Amino acid sequence: MPTSAPSINRFERRRAATRQALIHAARQILAESGDTSVSIQTIADRADVGFGSFYNHFESKAALFDEAVLDALDEYGRAIDERLEGIGDPAERVAFGVRLSARMAETHPEIMRILRHRGLGHIHSDRGLSPRALDDLTTGATSGRFTVSDPEIALSALGGSLLGLLDLHLTRPTGDSDKAAAAMAEMILRMLGVPAHEALDIAHRPLPADGSGRADPTASPRRADLRHPS
Amino acid sequence: MPTSAPSINRFERRRAATRQALIHAARQILAESGDTSVSIQTIADRADVGFGSFYNHFESKAALFDEAVLDALDEYGRAIDERLEGIGDPAERVAFGVRLSARMAETHPEIMRILRHRGLGHIHSDRGLSPRALDDLTTGATSGRFTVSDPEIALSALGGSLLGLLDLHLTRPTGDSDKAAAAMAEMILRMLGVPAHEALDIAHRPLPADGSGRADPTASPRRADLRHPS
DNA sequence: ATTATCTATAGATCTATAGATAATGC
């Protein structure tokens, strides 16, 4: 699973694999307990990597965990991009983004549990859902679709609300999570100035299907342009 | 500054003082870096308390930091209670609560910086703003002031939005924070189903003054009943 | 007499590095 450019030679691939193994172990730990006080030895064992190798890749434990969060955010962003491809209406994009994120608590539990522990510091990040949502909020504010004075403030509310919903869902084994997500999406649309009846409608539209026959979202852009409404 | 019942005798008072010194030091650390990997020795030094005394009061570092967060939440809750005393309209209470919380980033920086690091796990807590907000949301939903299907979900959005605003304010030295808080309050009211024009009005009403000539909020309840609207 | 505090320390980690080993590039 190459994150960016495939490595030139076997050396670099092996190096990248070690690095990824460490990040993967860190992600597991972040998702499970969120307790970053585990020893580097424990992390290396979990990654099935020699202890000393750690320092070939990261300066400190904190640096690894920070990288691991970014790694999860990037995967999150790619997953959302894939699903929202070809959807133009900012209101629909925001509502789907919220509901798809709630779904990901089941389909991508590791990512969402990491956000539960570490998400608060990344609401205004340039990784993950935030930059995409900020785009939609800005577009919507400009076009008049949304009534929003400052997209950054709207992003604070959107991102925070989503984390709150996630916390609710992950800590209390409560009722129907799809229903809860739709209710949240509806509230967020109203917050953004979408008329109440329309917010209700949009928040209950069928979610877009997983758009890919294949699993690599970076390799196949523009696939869904056919579905573009205009 | 006794948190609950004043201690019976000097022994208990001294014991309570040591405990409070440790909590106070932990609160400082949580507010400054949020890095809980500091040694117990460092914490004890900061509290000006003998190292061994730590174990008279807490089982572990994590237990102390958890207590410190609760301590800050309680102070937060008391501060908000004091300011909202006598205000009956749930919409007004919610809007004021949001704006007052934003103000507290200046007036009570320690509390709000702690929330910035640790708030996400306490959106549905029974300490701090959350239980008060949940009351208002439930009252408003029942009376028809709000259009909200599930108060817990509304609380997720309210609490999360507030943390998002706090993060925005504390990490980016951005523009007018009162203005931002009013914009956030307005959005939240719309989210709760308050008509847009009314949300705008309520979110810009003058904040209630600090109601106390004296500083002990626990000792003087019901002071502001005079201002009760009805 | 009782209880909390403090100082000192044993034992258990934990980090960072040095040096040996293994794999690949050229």
Next chain:
DNA sequence: ATTATCTATAGATCTATAGATAATGC
């Protein structure tokens, strides 16, 4: 020849406790 990995370990913490000291209760 080069580079990353691994093993082993020195030195630096760090935690938890034992025992001495100080303060208060009765």
